[in-house]
Amino acid sequence: MHTETITGLTAKVLDIPHVLAADQFGEIVRGSGVVPSEFSYRKDEEIYGEGEPSEYLYQTIGGAVRTYKLLSDGRRQIGAFHLPGDVFGLDPGLEHRLTAEAIVDTTVRLVPRRSLEKAAASNAQVARNLWTLTASDLRHAEDHMLLLGRKTAIERVATFLLEMDRRLAKTGMMALPMCRRDIGDYLGLTLETVSRALSQLNDQGILMFSSARQIALRNRQRLTAMEA
Amino acid sequence: MHTETITGLTAKVLDIPHVLAADQFGEIVRGSGVVPSEFSYRKDEEIYGEGEPSEYLYQTIGGAVRTYKLLSDGRRQIGAFHLPGDVFGLDPGLEHRLTAEAIVDTTVRLVPRRSLEKAAASNAQVARNLWTLTASDLRHAEDHMLLLGRKTAIERVATFLLEMDRRLAKTGMMALPMCRRDIGDYLGLTLETVSRALSQLNDQGILMFSSARQIALRNRQRLTAMEA
DNA sequence: CGGATGGTTGAGCGCTGTCAAGTCTAGTGG
DNA sequence: CCACTAGACTTGACAGCGCTCAACCATCCG
Numbered sequence: 001m002h003t004e005t006i007t008g009l010t011a012k013v014l015d016i017p018h019v020l021a022a023d024q025f026g027e028i029v030r031g032s033g034v035v036p037s038e039f040s041y042r043k044d045e046e047i048y049g050e051g052e053p054s055e056y057l058y059q060t061i062g063g064a065v066r067t068y069k070l071l072s073d074g075r076r077q078i079g080a081f082h083l084p085g086d087v088f089g090l091d092p093g094l095e096h097r098l099t100a101e102a103i104v105d106t107t108v109r110l111v112p113r114r115s116l117e118k119a120a121a122s123n124a125q126v127a128r129n130l131w132t133l134t135a136s137d138l139r140h141a142e143d144h145m146l147l148l149g150r151k152t153a154i155e156r157v158a159t160f161l162l163e164m165d166r167r168l169a170k171t172g173m174m175a176l177p178m179c180r181r182d183i184g185d186y187l188g189l190t191l192e193t194v195s196r197a198l199s200q201l202n203d204q205g206i207l208m209f210s211s212a213r214q215i216a217l218r219n220r221q222r223l224t225a226m227e228a
Numbered sequence: 229m230h231t232e233t234i235t236g237l238t239a240k241v242l243d244i245p246h247v248l249a250a251d252q253f254g255e256i257v258r259g260s261g262v263v264p265s266e267f268s269y270r271k272d273e274e275i276y277g278e279g280e281p282s283e284y285l286y287q288t289i290g291g292a293v294r295t296y297k298l299l300s301d302g303r304r305q306i307g308a309f310h311l312p313g314d315v316f317g318l319d320p321g322l323e324h325r326l327t328a329e330a331i332v333d334t335t336v337r338l339v340p341r342r343s344l345e346k347a348a349a350s351n352a353q354v355a356r357n358l359w360t361l362t363a364s365d366l367r368h369a370e371d372h373m374l375l376l377g378r379k380t381a382i383e384r385v386a387t388f389l390l391e392m393d394r395r396l397a398k399t400g401m402m403a404l405p406m407c408r409r410d411i412g413d414y415l416g417l418t419l420e421t422v423s424r425a426l427s428q429l430n431d432q433g434i435l436m437f438s439s440a441r442q443i444a445l446r447n448r449q450r451l452t453a454m455e456a
Numbered sequence: 457c458g459g460a461t462g463g464t465t466g467a468g469c470g471c472t473g474t475c476a477a478g479t480c481t482a483g484t485g486g
Numbered sequence: 487c488c489a490c491t492a493g494a495c496t497t498g499a500c501a502g503c504g505c506t507c508a509a510c511c512a513t514c515c516g
Contacts, residue, residue, distance in 0.1 A: 228300060440496090
């Protein structure tokens with residue numbers, strides 16, 4: 001049964017504050033009467049490209065996804081990381097505005113947009129959930145503009161750590177799926193600057209590495225004070 | 229009659245590419261059966277504050293509005309400028325996520341959110357228009373994240389000029405309503421850096437000042453090449 | 457074991473910020 | 487009508503944060 005899986009995810013989604021108060025994807029899927037498919041992507045595989053027709057709405061089940069834009073010379077800005085439970089791919093135009101790639105081997109659930117549009121036309125709750133999902137993305141983007149435009153390197157990294165801690169820390173320890181370059185491209189920094197900031201926080205005892213990507217926050221209060 | 233005013237605005241709105249293909253505000257208003265009120269604000273007057281309950285949806289009629297976020301020490305990131313025809317204030321949670329202020333003396337049309345919510349519950353077209361408005365904001369925010377995270381100062385200013393030229397140039401000349409500090413806080417730069425970039429573009433013959441805020445682009449092609 | 461990928465750290469530089477002085481403009485009152 | 491003032495803008499000098507380039511180290515996987 002799907003319900004079991006969906007219910008399992010609901011608890012997870014509730015942990016993600018930027019997805020408001022409910023399992024939007026589950027509600028949308030149930031409201032539209034469509035059975036979602038599952039699909040898997042290998043590490044670094046493209047899920048969809050910027051400019052391609054937007055045909056599906058996705059939910060990450062396992063793994064992690066980055067969505068990004070490129071400048072002509074290759075400079076990259078990652079707009080968001082999509083962790084288990086997160087919904088992505090909802091570009092309510094005809095085309096995707098960012099490229100989506102699997103950061104590690106990733107499984108997603110997906111439903112055709114066409115059936116969502118159809119359901120939204122007659123089911124106000126589905127329409128509202130779709131709107132709320134877009135609004136969540138907007139909220140994140142607004143916060144991220146403040147970070148990119150006005151925060152210093154150490155403040156950006158502090159904000160990033162708190163965001164990831166909130167979203168994927170289970171046992172006080174977080175396992176980052178992305179490399180330093182991805183973090184840099186998310187924060188508008190170089191990978192070296194990210195590395196230096198993390199080392200500095202380690203030296204100050206604010207975090208502890210068990211490996212480069214296994215990080216435990218040891219003092220969230222000081223980190224919160226640093227994010228400005 | 230309202231229709232006259234609304235029709236007058238429609239032509240204007242069509243000039244703004246990030247508002248898609250229609251006068252969303254007008255359609256929403258008509259679909260909800262509410263008569264919008266008008267209200268005026270003086271230069272630098274606050275329209276709503278971050279964290280306040282979001283009670284109205286606004287459309288700029290005359291003047292200009294900035295929406296921004298602040299860090300605790302006063303650093304400011306302007307998320308968007310709202311020029312005549314633009315809709316703002318649509319934060320689909322309970323609270324506004326940014327502060328809105330009039331940049332110059334400004335007149336807005338406004339409708340209560342409550343009546344929109346009500347209309348959206350039964351009128352799918354109203355719901356879709358609200359969603360589309362939020363999606364337009366998201367698209368702008370995604371583009372702006374790329375600018376803030378990855379573009380150089382001169383590229384940011386070039387992008388800004390092309391955006392403003394597109395949105396408010398009438399006779400090949402644009403009259404900027406905002407000061408250099410506002411531009412800097414929009415582009416993640418200081419006002420001095422903005423001023424230097426504009427001077428440089430002037431020296432290169434890419435633009436021409438008739439006064440500090442009256443600017444004519446003389447070579448859009450070179451400017452487009454500079455925005456990366 | 458050896459190579460590849462990812463991460464850390466150092467040295468030096470450059471872009472943009474800071475601080476400051478000077479100019480221009482618009483608005484105000486004499 | 488003009489002097490005065492305040493705010494906005496420009497420009498210069500200098501400094502510093504974060505980038506570039508480079509070397510080295512760690513980990514993973516064949």
